[in-house]
Amino acid sequence: MLAAARPGVVATDVPVASQRCGVIAIVGKPNVGKSTLLNALVGQKISITSRKAQTTRHRITGIKTREETQFIFVDTPGFQTRHGTALNKSLNKTVLGAIGDVDLVLFVVEAGSFTLADAKVLSLLKPGIPALLIANKLDSVLRRAEMPPWLKGMQERHPFAEFVPMSAKNKGDIERLFGICAKYLPQQGWFYSPEELTDRSEKFLASETVREKLFRFTGDELPYTSTVIIDKFDEEKSKTHGRMLRIAATIVVERDGHKAMVIGDKGERLKRIGTEARQELEKLMDCKVFIELWVKVRSGWADDEARVRSFGYE
Secondary structure, three states: OOEOOOOOOOOOOOOHHHOEEEEEEEEOOOOOOHHHHHHHHHOOOOOOOOOOOOOOOOOEEEEEEEOOEEEEEEEOOOOOOOOOOHHHHHHHHHHHHHHOOOOEEEEEEEOOOOOHHHHHHHOOOOOOOOEEEEEEOHHHOOOHHHHHHHHHHHHHHOOOOEEEEOOOOOHHHHHHHHHHHHOOOOEOOOOOOOOEOEOOOHHHHHHHHHHHHHHHHHHHHOOOOOEEEEEEEEEEEEOOOEEEEEEEEEEEEOOHHHHHHHHOHHHHHHHHHHHHHHHHHHHHHOOEEEEEEEEEEOOOHHHOHHHHHHOOOO
8 A cells, every 4th residue: 555755744643533534436527637636636646647538447546634634535437438348347337336335426527518428427426425516627718707607507417515616736726625525524533544645556556657658658549448467566675775666567458550559669669668657656656666568469358358357457
């Protein structure tokens, strides 16, 4: 489990009777900014981001403890409305599981916009669980006068507890969101120690980091069904670095042409993916990292339920 390298000022002596703790699901259509919001709330990158839709594939928990309140944020995949592959069915199952057992829902949409994909996610919200409308990317709205009628229309679609127009990149907006969320969390003991940031393992974060760099350096050329499997994750002691990780990972693609695309001319693209992943993991895990990448073809894996499960999807 990843903890902050430098936790800063974290309350550790709050009496259990004074503690608040609750689970907050972050939901929305693909590529609406959910992972960016989670990372901003936690204060460290734990969920990968890219311009490619369907980047997030797992339920990723981010933990933030502030004063007497522990916020447990759950980032979810964007709900899939196209292509009923085994992978997409797995992603939707993850979304439905996250929405059903939380104290609060953050429904994320682009400010001023509402699409059929947004409507599909909105229809999944459970009655009795308070939901906040997070009108994200407010900084991209050119005509602010259009916002009041849009907000009125959103209220008619669902009885949101509150509206929160904001930008996930604005620190002031993030601070304000903490204050709003705290009101909806029950008084109970914290679930995690206050310095912890996520319930995901370092091995999982290594896989996700490689996948992010894969998407970043292949753009729209590579189908989103490509994935990353960690083959080796060994920790060693080092006299010069204190802690050292040796990681071997396999990038799985569906066609030989995709394999050549990932490797690149004379292996340069694969080398760049590995270098960027190594540098980010060293910063995230505060240790020396050696990483070795391979590329393998597994045709049709995303529509094979057994293989989808074997690759770590629910």
